[in-house]
């Protein structure tokens with residue numbers, strides 16, 4: 076383990092649990108008694124197959140994923156899912172609903188337009204994506220092929236705090252930046268996808284959870300690797316999967332289980348977000364939260380400051396305290412603290428303390 080104390084607020088790839096890294100270091104040269112690292116063994120070996128199954132089983136247990144859902148580990152990031160989803164489930168004579176709550180939602184919609192029509196039940200673009208819609212603001216199309224939502228908006232710092240009712244239309248969620256931040260009702264979704272590198276692992280592996288009846292509707296005639304059916308029918312082992320990524324994902328999930336499951340992960344996430352939001356709210360002349368209060372994200376906390384000079388000073392002093400990755404996304408400006416699952420409470424507390432002191436000194 077590194078002895079240098081850093082507070083890692085990067086938005087992604089992001090902080091991983093120290094115990095998951097330590098385990099990887101210990102097992103690096105000898106995975107599961109093979110005398111080789113996990114990167115050096117066949118993905119058809121019984122050791123890797125066991126690992127692949129263990130990662131799936133852990134996720135199934137932690138989230139409580141019913142048996143009629145497949146868990147897939149694929150490559151290409153969440154960005155490839157933006158394209159695969161409409162490629163598999165939309166046709167030229169159909170329309171899909173895209174709820175626009177941030178830049179990632181817009182990118183997802185852009186891909187869908189290549190394969191069919193899209194409608195927008197709600198967009199908060201006019202107010203710089205600072206909020207999540209209420210149920211009664213959703214102008215849903217009952218004939219849509221599916222409804223797409225982004226559960227947490229990484230750039231703008233907003234998050235859904237309820238699962239919308241969409242009738243009989245399949246609901247699909249991009250959970251890349253808040254996957255497994257707490258327990259949620261998988262049964263409300265036809266499909267969920269998440270790039271692992273924010274909340275549950277390293278880059279290179281993307282999780283897809285897909286319900287069997289939705290899977291059955293995949294469009295035929297797709298390139299083999301771009302069809303969900305290929306990955307579902309082959310337990311994600313049609314071709315060589317991202318073996319080290321899956322290994323790290325397993326370590327992260329094992330850590331979640333060890334600390335008490337998603338109830339404990341959620342408790343920690345609320346505690347971390349609270350100290351930082353409290354610091355923002357305590358100094359309204361210095362920090363202005365970007366998100367409306369009831370849309371605030373527990374994963375990405377965004378705020379602006381009175382002027383660029385103060386912002387620069389803030390970033391410089393934070394960096395000197397080894398608080399890294401606090402620069403806001405260019406679409407919002409200001410600051411963003413990502414407080415993903417693996418961020419220790421101490422880091423959130425250190426940032427909050429610094430924010431209080433900075434506000435007092437520069438009042």
Ligand SMILES: *Cc1c(COP(=O)(O)O)cnc(C)c1O
Nearest residue numbers: 152153154179229249251252270
């Ligand atoms: C980061 C992110 C993406 C893009 O993920 P890649 O794995 O880099 O393609 C998509 N959606 C959300 C919500 C994200 O935070």
